[in-house]
Amino acid sequence: MLNSTELIITNHLSDHIIRDHDLSYLFKGSAARRYALVNKALRKGELIRICRGYYTIATKYQKLALSLYYIANRIIPNSYITAESALSYYNWIPERITAVTSIASFGRNREFDTPLGHFIYRIVPIIPQYFYIGVNSVQINNQLIYIATPLRALMDYVYWHKIKGADSNFFQKSLRIEKENLKKITKQDIKQLQPVYRAKNVTSFLQNLINKIENE
Incomplete structure (x- = not known):
């Protein structure tokens, strides 16, 4: 050594x-x-x-291996794990994730192809006071990680990929999310996150979820 x-x-x-x-x-x-x-x-x-x-x-x-999610949070400060990476953490999607996707609060869209993995960062138009709404802090190997809740991850995914008309059925087919997982999203969860995005495709997605809950 x-x-x-x-x-x-x-x-x-x-x-x-x-x-x-x-x-x-x-x-x-x-x-x-x-x-x-x-x-x-x-x-x-x-x-x-x-x-x-x-x-x-x-x-x-290393005494404890560094989580790729921990590394992602540290490469770009004021960022959190989201989209497929967050959904994979919660075991909502079956596919193996090959890149760690994050939302950052400032700067520009960036990607890093490193010896440890591929890291993707996107900037989205969110009012600063709403940036961490629907973002949890969790620990992996005693390392603090900031990661989107499943609903926030879905919202970021809808905005990121410019998806129109998204609803529960869309995610069951496109990402193979189980219906039972989507049923865990409550009306209260949705209302808490409604102020985060003003983009029509995201607000429509949230309204579609509310309509689904009210009609069941």
Whole structure:
């Protein structure tokens, strides 16, 4: 093990995302020296670059494996897991997810293809005060994750994919969501989330869900 890797571990960063400023603090001296230490650790496979400015230590040195959802939350601050990735977490869809999808509160649409996985971020027109409505904080391997509730994930999916006329039947067919899971969505859940989006396709989707509940 390299001395630089040991230094990262002794400073309790082995189970965290490591940023450039963390390395600046740990590796004293010039920028050239720090650059050389980082590149040596990368070549040895003891340090992994996730994307520009973000790293993690190799899995064999981690006490607990970093969740891809945790990594996604940290690459872009003020973001949460949503759409198919959130639905997969709740076991609402049967398909294996190959990319982690997130909504971010600012910036631009971005994608990162990394050694650990593919991460997708989208910006949507949500009033800041409503950004975290319908977003839960959960723990995976003692790592705090921000993730959409199933209904919020469906709303983001509808907006993201520009779907018109979405209702329960649409999601049963397109994403193979079980009818019993969709029945867990209550009228109160829907009303709480109605202010989040002004987009007509999303508001129509929520109204279709309400109509379904009232007619059953």
